[in-house]
Amino acid sequence: MNTAKLVRMANDIAANFDCGRDRASEVAGVVDHIGRFWSPYMLDAMARHMQSGDIGLSGLAEQALRELIEERSQSAETTHDP
Amino acid sequence: MSQAPSETALAYEAYRRPEDLGAPPSESATMVRLTIDGKTVTVPEGTTVIRAAALAGINIPKLCASDMLEPFGSCRLCLVEIEGAKGFPASCTTEVADGMEVTTQNPRLADLRRNVMELYISDHPLDCLTCPTNGDCELQDMAGAVGLRDVRYGYAGENHLDAEKDESNPYFTFDPSKCIVCSRCVRACEEVQGTYALTIDGRGFESKVAASQDQPFLDSECVSCGACVQACPTATLTETSLIEMGQPEHSVITTCAYCGVGCSFRAEMKGEEVVKMIPNKDGHANHGHSCVKGRFAFGYATHKDRITAPLIRESIDDPWREVSWEEAIGFAADKLSKIREKYGPNSIGGITSSRCTNEETYLVQKMVRSAFGNNNVDTCARVCHSPTGYGLKSTLGESAGTQAFDSVLKANVIMIIGANPTVAHPVFASQMKRRLREGARLIVIDPLQIDLVRSAHVQADCHLQLRPGTNVAIINALAHAVLSEGLEDRPYIEDRCEPDAFEDWRRFILEERNSPEALAEVTGVPAEDVRAAARLYAAGPNSAIYYGLGVSEHAQGSTMVMGIANLAMATGNLGREGVGVSPLRGQNNVQGACDMGSFPHELPGYRHISDAETRALFEREWGVELLPTPGFRIPNMFDAAIAGHFKGLYVQGEDMAQSDPDITHVSDALSSLECLIVQDLFLNETAKFAHVFLPGSSFLEKNGTFTNAERRISPVRKVMKPLAGYEDWEVTQLLANAMGYPMSYGHPSEIMDEVARLTPTFRGVSYEKLDRLGSIQWPCNEKAERGTPTMHVDTFTRGRGLFRLTPYVATQERSTARYPLLLTTGRVLSQYNVGAQTRRTKNDQWHGEDILEIHPHDAEQRGIEQDDWVGLKSRAGDTVLRADVTERVQPGVVYTTFHHPESGANVVTTDNSDWATNCPEYKVTAVQAYKVTRLSDWQLEFGDFTETQLELLRKARAPVSA
Numbered sequence A: 001m002n003t004a005k006l007v008r009m010a011n012d013i014a015a016n017f018d019c020g021r022d023r024a025s026e027v028a029g030v031v032d033h034i035g036r037f038w039s040p041y042m043l044d045a046m047a048r049h050m051q052s053g054d055i056g057l058s059g060l061a062e063q064a065l066r067e068l069i070e071e072r073s074q075s076a077e078t079t080h081d082p
Numbered sequence B: 001m002s003q004a005p006s007e008t009a010l011a012y013e014a015y016r017r018p019e020d021l022g023a024p025p026s027e028s029a030t031m032v033r034l035t036i037d038g039k040t041v042t043v044p045e046g047t048t049v050i051r052a053a054a055l056a057g058i059n060i061p062k063l064c065a066s067d068m069l070e071p072f073g074s075c076r077l078c079l080v081e082i083e084g085a086k087g088f089p090a091s092c093t094t095e096v097a098d099g100m101e102v103t104t105q106n107p108r109l110a111d112l113r114r115n116v117m118e119l120y121i122s123d124h125p126l127d128c129l130t131c132p133t134n135g136d137c138e139l140q141d142m143a144g145a146v147g148l149r150d151v152r153y154g155y156a157g158e159n160h161l162d163a164e165k166d167e168s169n170p171y172f173t174f175d176p177s178k179c180i181v182c183s184r185c186v187r188a189c190e191e192v193q194g195t196y197a198l199t200i201d202g203r204g205f206e207s208k209v210a211a212s213q214d215q216p217f218l219d220s221e222c223v224s225c226g227a228c229v230q231a232c233p234t235a236t237l238t239e240t241s242l243i244e245m246g247q248p249e250h251s252v253i254t255t256c257a258y259c260g261v262g263c264s265f266r267a268e269m270k271g272e273e274v275v276k277m278i279p280n281k282d283g284h285a286n287h288g289h290s291c292v293k294g295r296f297a298f299g300y301a302t303h304k305d306r307i308t309a310p311l312i313r314e315s316i317d318d319p320w321r322e323v324s325w326e327e328a329i330g331f332a333a334d335k336l337s338k339i340r341e342k343y344g345p346n347s348i349g350g351i352t353s354s355r356c357t358n359e360e361t362y363l364v365q366k367m368v369r370s371a372f373g374n375n376n377v378d379t380c381a382r383v384c385h386s387p388t389g390y391g392l393k394s395t396l397g398e399s400a401g402t403q404a405f406d407s408v409l410k411a412n413v414i415m416i417i418g419a420n421p422t423v424a425h426p427v428f429a430s431q432m433k434r435r436l437r438e439g440a441r442l443i444v445i446d447p448l449q450i451d452l453v454r455s456a457h458v459q460a461d462c463h464l465q466l467r468p469g470t471n472v473a474i475i476n477a478l479a480h481a482v483l484s485e486g487l488e489d490r491p492y493i494e495d496r497c498e499p500d501a502f503e504d505w506r507r508f509i510l511e512e513r514n515s516p517e518a519l520a521e522v523t524g525v526p527a528e529d530v531r532a533a534a535r536l537y538a539a540g541p542n543s544a545i546y547y548g549l550g551v552s553e554h555a556q557g558s559t560m561v562m563g564i565a566n567l568a569m570a571t572g573n574l575g576r577e578g579v580g581v582s583p584l585r586g587q588n589n590v591q592g593a594c595d596m597g598s599f600p601h602e603l604p605g606y607r608h609i610s611d612a613e614t615r616a617l618f619e620r621e622w623g624v625e626l627l628p629t630p631g632f633r634i635p636n637m638f639d640a641a642i643a644g645h646f647k648g649l650y651v652q653g654e655d656m657a658q659s660d661p662d663i664t665h666v667s668d669a670l671s672s673l674e675c676l677i678v679q680d681l682f683l684n685e686t687a688k689f690a691h692v693f694l695p696g697s698s699f700l701e702k703n704g705t706f707t708n709a710e711r712r713i714s715p716v717r718k719v720m721k722p723l724a725g726y727e728d729w730e731v732t733q734l735l736a737n738a739m740g741y742p743m744s745y746g747h748p749s750e751i752m753d754e755v756a757r758l759t760p761t762f763r764g765v766s767y768e769k770l771d772r773l774g775s776i777q778w779p780c781n782e783k784a785e786r787g788t789p790t791m792h793v794d795t796f797t798r799g800r801g802l803f804r805l806t807p808y809v810a811t812q813e814r815s816t817a818r819y820p821l822l823l824t825t826g827r828v829l830s831q832y833n834v835g836a837q838t839r840r841t842k843n844d845q846w847h848g849e850d851i852l853e854i855h856p857h858d859a860e861q862r863g864i865e866q867d868d869w870v871g872l873k874s875r876a877g878d879t880v881l882r883a884d885v886t887e888r889v890q891p892g893v894v895y896t897t898f899h900h901p902e903s904g905a906n907v908v909t910t911d912n913s914d915w916a917t918n919c920p921e922y923k924v925t926a927v928q929a930y931k932v933t934r935l936s937d938w939q940l941e942f943g944d945f946t947e948t949q950l951e952l953l954r955k956a957r958a959p960v961s962a
């Protein structure tokens, strides 16, 4: 999967929640959004990408994705990755 | 002109001219009693005598009057006697009064009427037997009704019998020798269509109908809507198809398959052939009006390019092979199953179409979720209105427009954002223009000078001509102006919206960075203009917002939709007639495709796939287990295809290889599929990459329903057998069965019954009710038996309205030294979307190619002159178009359409997309333009590829040599 595109998508989402106010609710907004709309395949690709060095995510995007990926691995849901 | 839904909307009937009551209805609630020919009649005050009589079953002869037009009173055929009144008043202009006693027939009146008819007929050709409207002519009927036997003046005097025909318009003929100068055509063009193309030239005997400056129709301002043809009581203005085929013998009520207005039509038939399409006066979306596409452009359905037998091939370099349905379906199912085995359950998916019926769309998503076993289903609404769904759902609670079209007739202020209704939603535009002529104020927010900014008898009060890509900045600035000047509707907000979210939003909007002054630099719109528009909108009292793809097709499309909802809530403009937030949907069934669960994260009725309760409901009905996580969206499918993980795709009625942005990327994705199944009428651009082609059926060949932009579900009825043998839903069913998931629907009504069982907003919908009511606006359930014209009346669907924060984030597509211009894209009236249908009709006479509009200043700098070839380059690719140097666009902005594949506008558009829904940003691309002398490499390659694919198709059709 083209991770550059995923990174851009995540950053765009974060930018639209970033209003320079309450950080916790902004993170929650991004977590909820990505959780609702991204397929597990995309999240897995993103998780792999985030293990690399320079990941290119904005602060808000990165924080949210880490939370989301953490949440998923805890609920240990089966993913349908080819 | 709105008429109450009739309880007996008969679908199929023998042909007859639709009833005409002679004058439009009166809206008054006060009733008046009178007697007509001794019969007592009670009608609303303000009704004219002719209509009152017709309602009582008494038909007064008439020629110049019609219930589609305001009273006029020129022919004098409808005169009557009224007790106590002098002379013979015209019943079509005389209003009823309490106690009035009217006589419609007596020897005196009969004489007068015969005299009138005699004069008309003395200047009329007597070729009735060979006249195209023989058997359906009001003049002929009236001659019969008044008992005309003789014409004392003879036919030798001065007359117009030699006047020349105008056959310039491809769809109708103007034969002035038959004109009686009743001016119904002129009035229809003004009152119904609002174009003002016709006039009566000259006076007395010399008077005649003229288009624009006495030009041929095709060269005049005429937009070919056909309202004048429908209004003409003689054979002067006649459909050319009628001249060729003769009178229809039966008619069927159905729904236009072009745009989101969803006009209702009577298909007037001769056996299985359509003679003409006449807009249905009982149609609740269009009230008897239509545009050139719906009325005239149906010839594609029987075009020679239609593919009527299934085709298969192993690779896209192979010639196609014509095979039986059985073989094609077996081949497709086998391929998909093998791919799934080899690459895993996530490697296949399907795409539903906004051009197909609700039932067909529902079935495709059901097949993907059950037979394919994943949620990889998406729809082309992704590329147009997905932000509408997201934005309205999150603020108001329902992913749909809030109003009925008729609501505009109660609006005092109309705000149009990023839409060009006269071109994209012509029939609704006519209704809007009528309201504007009555005095409603108009605010236009658009980078382009759309027609409504200034046209016949319409002029915008404010035109905020913003830079492309700065919508959110403008909507924030408008909200800032409203709040900073204290123009918000406090009681409404307190009563209806979430207080904390409002406070939060208020503080955010009032930040200085959101003021019109601070944003003027970004938007290019002076702060005073923004404030003036804000005051006008807030003053109402009824202010309505209409928006189009100029809102949704942006990197911040979803944010903008939320911004619009915020503004409407803040000013109390939601929840009654005359106000609201109305997305003008592009294709006929965009609303329906979204309602039917076409998105990878949603089941029908906009319920998230992660919701266990909803899933359980569907699992019980469908007998399968559903995945709780979202599948791929179209762009994700393409990315996964290029990465080698997505291999099989079933596409019903869509053409991504032309309509989607960044075409080179799309072509790469399609080429990497191992099995692409395309179901369509024609070998479209996408089908050129396909391995299986399943012939589709046009809207004339199937039963089903479409849902228009006002949530109105309207029936589509089969008027001819499917050319290839199956309706589209039957093909999907065959494929599902072959994949091992049994389906056995016998009729689309059973599919709708299933939708109704599973979806609360559709609970009360059935074919029986649609036959009875004509159409239904969802939600339709226990709480709203007959549907819901206006939403969010007492509370919002989500309970309290939610203000969402809408930070302006500049798009990455901005002008740079390398790409200094901004390209924006749009439509023309005569063509429809990718043009696969309209290009196969005579509509091509109006728009034979896509043109690049460029401002004279930018053109001069580049040495570009009118009609020059211009190269257009973005970071995604380049193409070549012909130039139109015009001030319709601002300096720095260029504009084109994408109705023709070879123009390659989407080679240039990039993969930038809406942050929330990935709806592509068609409306802004940074480009450079320069003069060239030849087509682009892409175009040359495209030409070669097209030629190769057509050759491979010809091989399938060539007789097999033994």
Ligand code: SF4
Pocket (backbone or CB within 6 Å): B185, B188, B189, B193, B195, B196, B197, B198, B211, B221, B222, B223, B224, B225, B226, B227, B228, B229
């Ligand atoms: S076709 Fe429509 S636009 Fe053209 S002259 Fe007739 S009413 Fe006017």
Ligand code: SF4
Pocket (backbone or CB within 6 Å): B178, B179, B180, B181, B182, B183, B184, B185, B186, B209, B231, B232, B233, B234, B236, B237
């Ligand atoms: S063209 Fe037809 S509608 Fe127009 S004035 Fe002549 S007869 Fe009347």
Ligand code: SF4
Pocket (backbone or CB within 6 Å): B256, B257, B258, B259, B260, B261, B262, B263, B286, B290, B291, B292, B293, B294, B295, B425, B426, B427, B428
């Ligand atoms: S306005 Fe739209 S629905 Fe109506 S006739 Fe034209 S294309 Fe068809």
Ligand code: FES
Pocket (backbone or CB within 6 Å): B061, B062, B063, B064, B065, B072, B073, B074, B075, B076, B077, B078, B079, B090, B091, B092, B093
């Ligand atoms: S119908 Fe009344 S004057 Fe013509």
